[in-house]
Amino acid sequence: QKEVEQNSGPLSVPEGAIASLNCTYSDRGSQSFFWYRQYSGKSPELIMSIYSNGDKEDGRFTAQLNKASQYVSLLIRDSQPSDSATYLCAVNMLKIDKVIFGPGTSLSVIP
């Protein structure tokens, strides 16, 4: 099993819809989870971090964490064409104390 897994996509949603991005991880002891957005040719940008089970909301973004299921997700409400990017899930793996990235999910928001 890979350490951090994501659906590679591409995921296409219409403008105004909810985009749902999913991520699973292998290290049950992991404590810190991150979502990064990366536009083509640009560096990753941190958009959400989450540390506790449950939901964390920031504007149109909601991160959801379920440590028992080793699952973290990102919801984007009222999706905009400007949200079209690759979304990277990253996990601070406790057993190795390093941030490991998933392969990324490409999101396309169709006007």
Add this chain to the structure above:
Amino acid sequence: SAVISQKPSRDICQRGTSLTIQCQVDSQVTMMFWYRQQPGQSLTLIATANQGSEATYESGFVIDKFPISRPNLTFSTLTVSNMSPEDSSIYLCSARDRGYEGTEAFFGQGTRLTVV
């Protein structure tokens, strides 16, 4: 949050030459890392830059190819040595520190390297 300045932002280099990438953080951070992102791929950790000692390299990466320095808690360099076209990638510096909730990781703007 830490602000990371990385330079150069891009470069085109001849094969067989070396390039040193600099990473400056605006505050002292406990850990600094170097990642590589090959075209169409996710980020792969190259090494952990240790302050005052040799870097810790991940499997598949060696010091002779990617020498790293970290003379203090705010600065690190990565050198890509004896470059070949396969080294064409984005190289990213990352800093981690403990926030009030937990550990957060931040990135520089990246160095886009093209080897010809």
